[in-house]
Amino acid sequence: MSTSDDLVGGNVDPWLSVSEPYQPDPPGHESDLTHSVQIRDVRKAFGSFHVLTGLNLNFVDNAVTTILGPSGTGKSVLLKHIVGLLEPDHGEVVVFGQNIWNVSERERQEIRKRFGVLFQDGALFGSMNIYDNVAFPLRKHTDKSESEIRKIVMARLEEVGLTRAVNKAPGEVSGGMKKRAGFARALVLNPSVVMFDEPDSGLDPVRTSLLNDLILKLHAEHGGTYILVTHDIRTARKVSDYVGVVWKGKLIHYGETEEAFNSDLPFVRQFLSGDSVGPLGMD
């Protein structure tokens, strides 16, 4: 277990030194939880810039965990480590019980197939219509027939309310529709872990709320470990079972959602209330 001093790399930070220590598992849940995704003391630097500085986090299976933190604090870098797109300089990323950098590239690719990822803009192929975009992972990674693929794709598009947009190009649909199409595509291989990188970016508050409802609905129907990165505090409060707060490359708080919103940790309190007064400034 880290102490508040470890949280700032050994420097005593007056804002953090009053905090409760970081708990690797939510209190009271240590023995009955399993963790498909474990981040163990992960450090990552780009040149001399240290982005992740010893991040530990066991994501709770079949729960929705949101990662919050200021811009540039390493949240997307963390997601890229989880899917094996970035290799840590130090520490381990253990996914489904395997250190993903102790396996072959081929095995890593197999592990990746168990992830669904929704990028900010849906990351759709502009040259394919919505149907083909959603069908793409099935055509690439399975040997299902076109009629089987059609059943799956249409069921997913129905769930996200896009059956009438199947023939449209991504450029012809709204930002919210692109995200829903990206969501359908992320779910098409029945992933065990679904990750969302700022699913609400660029959406108005109503579309954000509708997308959040959809996340909750599909999680309730299909289960899975959902990991979200967002700046939207309302999204975090609405969809999350657990909240992790990252600052200066470390996890400084992790716990059930209401616990995070009632935290006494000055940084967490400031960040979740959007207050201008506190340890977080403009730098």
Ligand SMILES: Nc1ncnc2c1ncn2[C@@H]1O[C@H](COP(=O)(O)OP(=O)(O)OP(=O)(O)O)[C@@H](O)[C@H]1O
């Ligand atoms: N491949 C890379 N090469 C060099 N620097 C990188 C690379 N990837 C990320 N960074 C840097 O790492 C830092 C953290 O980036 P990251 O995108 O993870 O932040 P974030 O917390 O997701 O921010 P935001 O909330 O603004 O999206 C940034 O300063 C970014 O410029």
